[in-house]
Amino acid sequence: MSKLEDLEAVKSKILTEMKCPLKDAAKNLVFGKGNPDANIMFIGEAPGAQEDEQGIPFVGSAGKELDKLLRSINLTLDDVYIANILKYRPPENRDPTVDEIYRHTPYLIEQIKIIKPKIICTLGNYSTKFVLAQFNIPNMKKIDGITKLHGKVNNILIDEMNFMVIPLYHPAAMLYNPNLRPILGKDFLEMEKVLVQKRE
Numbered sequence: 001m002s003k004l005e006d007l008e009a010v011k012s013k014i015l016t017e018m019k020c021p022l023k024d025a026a027k028n029l030v031f032g033k034g035n036p037d038a039n040i041m042f043i044g045e046a047p048g049a050q051e052d053e054q055g056i057p058f059v060g061s062a063g064k065e066l067d068k069l070l071r072s073i074n075l076t077l078d079d080v081y082i083a084n085i086l087k088y089r090p091p092e093n094r095d096p097t098v099d100e101i102y103r104h105t106p107y108l109i110e111q112i113k114i115i116k117p118k119i120i121c122t123l124g125n126y127s128t129k130f131v132l133a134q135f136n137i138p139n140m141k142k143i144d145g146i147t148k149l150h151g152k153v154n155n156i157l158i159d160e161m162n163f164m165v166i167p168l169y170h171p172a173a174m175l176y177n178p179n180l181r182p183i184l185g186k187d188f189l190e191m192e193k194v195l196v197q198k199r200e
């Protein structure tokens with residue numbers, strides 16, 4: 001089976017077997033977008049209203065900021081794959097609960113295993129803690145916050161897969177705090193350097 005077919009199979013499992021109250025309240029499943037053969041995978045937190053409406057991650061205001069950041073290092077949707085921790089929108093865009101993370105992340109892990117990215121860029125605290133805790137949810141609280149970890153490269157081995165993990169501030173955060181804009185810009189430039197080294 002191709003990666004696309006494997007991803008479709010995961011999507012079908014979410015639609016048919018996943019149980020979560022968020023699923024009943026949401027308009028659409030927000031699964032992922034981009035190139036399944038990409039070297040870089042971005043992992044956000046959860047869909048917002050626009051994403052819920054369209055069933056596509058990062059199409060709202062945070063998505064527009066992410067697009068600009070990608071363009072700043074000459075990347076397009078063809079070079080990346082983008083998914084979220086939660087596959088359905090939490091009401092009022094509240095933070096994910098531990099129960100929701102347990103219910104949704106088995107499917108995210110399947111997506112990661114299919115895509116096999118060389119670099120995972122986590123956006124914000126939830127995805128950073130989940131990935132750096134090596135998918136071990138109780139250990140997430142032991143991981144530092146994004147303020148301390150952003151822009152630093154981590155090499156991790158999970159289930160015999162080697163990844164470089166680069167935590168980044170969530171692009172939505174700079175909409176509330178403009179001081180984060182230059183920091184994110186700088187972290188993207190660092191990430192570009194890592195990507196170039198990986199290609200060489």
Ligand code: URA
Nearest residue numbers: 044045046047057058
């Ligand atoms: N924020 C996220 O974390 N994911 C989206 O898809 C949209 C906004």
